[in-house]
Amino acid sequence: MKDQYDIIVIGAGPGGSIAAKTAAEKGLSVLMIEKRQEIGDPVRCAEGVSKVWLRKHIEPDHRWICADVKGSRIFSPDGSMIEMAEEIAGGEVGYVLERKLFDRALACESAKAGADIMVKTRATGLIIEDGFVKGVKLMHLGEEKQIRSKVVIGADGIESKVGRWAGIDTSLKPRDIETCAQFLMSGTAIDQNYCYFYLGNEIAPSGYIWVFPKGQGLANVGIGILGSKSGKKHAIDYLKEFVGKKYPDAKILEIDVGGVPVSGSIERTIANGLMLVGDAARQSDPITGGGIINAMEAGKMAGEVAFEAISKNDVSTATLGLYEKKWRHKIGMDIDNSLIVKDIFVDFSDKEIDSLAHSLEDVNFSSMSLLDLLYALFKANKKLLWDLRVLFKNVVKYELDFER
Amino acid sequence: MAIKVNKFKCGYCGACVSVCPPGALELVETWIEADDNCTSCGMCAKICPVGAIEVSR
Ligand SMILES: Cc1cc2nc3c(=O)[nH]c(=O)nc-3n(C[C@H](O)[C@H](O)[C@H](O)COP(=O)(O)OP(=O)(O)OC[C@H]3O[C@@H](n4cnc5c(N)ncnc54)[C@H](O)[C@@H]3O)c2cc1C
Numbered sequence A: 001m002k003d004q005y006d007i008i009v010i011g012a013g014p015g016g017s018i019a020a021k022t023a024a025e026k027g028l029s030v031l032m033i034e035k036r037q038e039i040g041d042p043v044r045c046a047e048g049v050s051k052v053w054l055r056k057h058i059e060p061d062h063r064w065i066c067a068d069v070k071g072s073r074i075f076s077p078d079g080s081m082i083e084m085a086e087e088i089a090g091g092e093v094g095y096v097l098e099r100k101l102f103d104r105a106l107a108c109e110s111a112k113a114g115a116d117i118m119v120k121t122r123a124t125g126l127i128i129e130d131g132f133v134k135g136v137k138l139m140h141l142g143e144e145k146q147i148r149s150k151v152v153i154g155a156d157g158i159e160s161k162v163g164r165w166a167g168i169d170t171s172l173k174p175r176d177i178e179t180c181a182q183f184l185m186s187g188t189a190i191d192q193n194y195c196y197f198y199l200g201n202e203i204a205p206s207g208y209i210w211v212f213p214k215g216q217g218l219a220n221v222g223i224g225i226l227g228s229k230s231g232k233k234h235a236i237d238y239l240k241e242f243v244g245k246k247y248p249d250a251k252i253l254e255i256d257v258g259g260v261p262v263s264g265s266i267e268r269t270i271a272n273g274l275m276l277v278g279d280a281a282r283q284s285d286p287i288t289g290g291g292i293i294n295a296m297e298a299g300k301m302a303g304e305v306a307f308e309a310i311s312k313n314d315v316s317t318a319t320l321g322l323y324e325k326k327w328r329h330k331i332g333m334d335i336d337n338s339l340i341v342k343d344i345f346v347d348f349s350d351k352e353i354d355s356l357a358h359s360l361e362d363v364n365f366s367s368m369s370l371l372d373l374l375y376a377l378f379k380a381n382k383k384l385l386w387d388l389r390v391l392f393k394n395v396v397k398y399e400l401d402f403e404r
Numbered sequence B: 001m002a003i004k005v006n007k008f009k010c011g012y013c014g015a016c017v018s019v020c021p022p023g024a025l026e027l028v029e030t031w032i033e034a035d036d037n038c039t040s041c042g043m044c045a046k047i048c049p050v051g052a053i054e055v056s057r
């Protein structure tokens, strides 16, 4: 292991691995460190991902794809169902992955591109000199070490400390986090062609329960509730209640827990010599909680900008600002739109959710564009139209853009 | 130390680390450590998905 690299990436999740791969492919010397002894384990994910977006980063491989889904079925509190075909539910469904193998495959790609990787190696701080991040302090098998670099990319997930070390406040308020628990279950007998979502304040306050097929009769049954609604009862308590009623005979093969940032984009994701990507930059989607694709998108942009900055010999925020500009343009707008929807959704009563579901029940979604969906919703619910007026403006702009 | 993590319940997910206002928590590898900056605000205990944290004031 060298003691000087062009780039050090902290965290070997999807964001970190794509950043490391992108930078290594451009010929930079890259070190990626991961504190876990096993990349991708334990899983903190429901493992749903959009096919179209995934293909932009890696060729789908049957070794880490568990299920290929056709659509989503969403249940409102009174049991009304809305069915969405894949094309428009598209955002977060498509494939259900095996994250343990997927994350390892991505790390492997970065290794093949030339990046060095150290596991069981935890960043404990940053080397900061003259207002610039100049490397990483780390702990490897109990030994402390310092490794210098021109640029550090913080891809250290929900528990990120890298931003804080550089003076960026990434702490989340309880209202900014979905707290989640999930069982991998055998014996739910679900139709493996669909992802299922259950809404309602009784079963999942300001959140939802998901059931994603994992192939071979298995399913990820999980829940996310808003942090501000957690306390007396925790996510796992709600999940146990749901599972006890719905799948009393199914068996639990694995327990996963975790948090998803739903804060929307934060003010700053760069410092001199530093960029944050993925969950560390709070780039996950505030309404779906999906963060795999955004982390990979951001990782790619950060890798590219790091190359540009190092080539120009200027790693100050003046150059790294390009990363900030790029990601806000490419994924930031969707994140902000989702935040508007989330802020309204979390205060919905069960009655309001039911009435929305009723207004959509007879609609055939597979033939509709997002715009049609919004029209149908707004026709049925004038108050929602008013609450979401900003979003509506944005979506119209976006759709027009899209057709150009 | 003002918080106690039940390591038998904890799923080492790092959610508590993200909400701690003074940054007093650290997910080391498979366990949580707290330092002296903890103010006993209780935020970590509130959001822990499995209720593994107890705060004493
Ligand atoms: C229950 C749950 C369900 C979810 N479901 C979905 C879903 O269906 N679809 C979807 O798209 N997204 C989902 N997400 C979100 C998704 O898992 C994350 O957005 C995604 O993993 C973010 O990728 P990342 O690379 O930014 O971070 P991570 O994948 O979290 O990777 C960060 C890595 O950094 C390492 N690390 C942290 N600190 C250090 C340090 N100091 N030194 C060294 N290494 C460090 C960690 O060990 C970890 O391996 C879900 C999240 C949860 C909790």
Ligand code: SF4
Pocket: A257, B005, B009, B010, B011, B012, B013, B014, B015, B016, B017, B027, B032, B047, B048, B049, B050, B051, B052, B053
């Ligand atoms: S939030 Fe709870 S389960 Fe997750 S690391 Fe903290 S104490 Fe452990």
Ligand code: SF4
Pocket: B002, B003, B019, B020, B021, B022, B023, B024, B025, B034, B037, B038, B039, B040, B041, B042, B043, B044, B045, B055
């Ligand atoms: S009680 Fe508050 S300050 Fe103490 S560790 Fe928990 S979140 Fe941090």
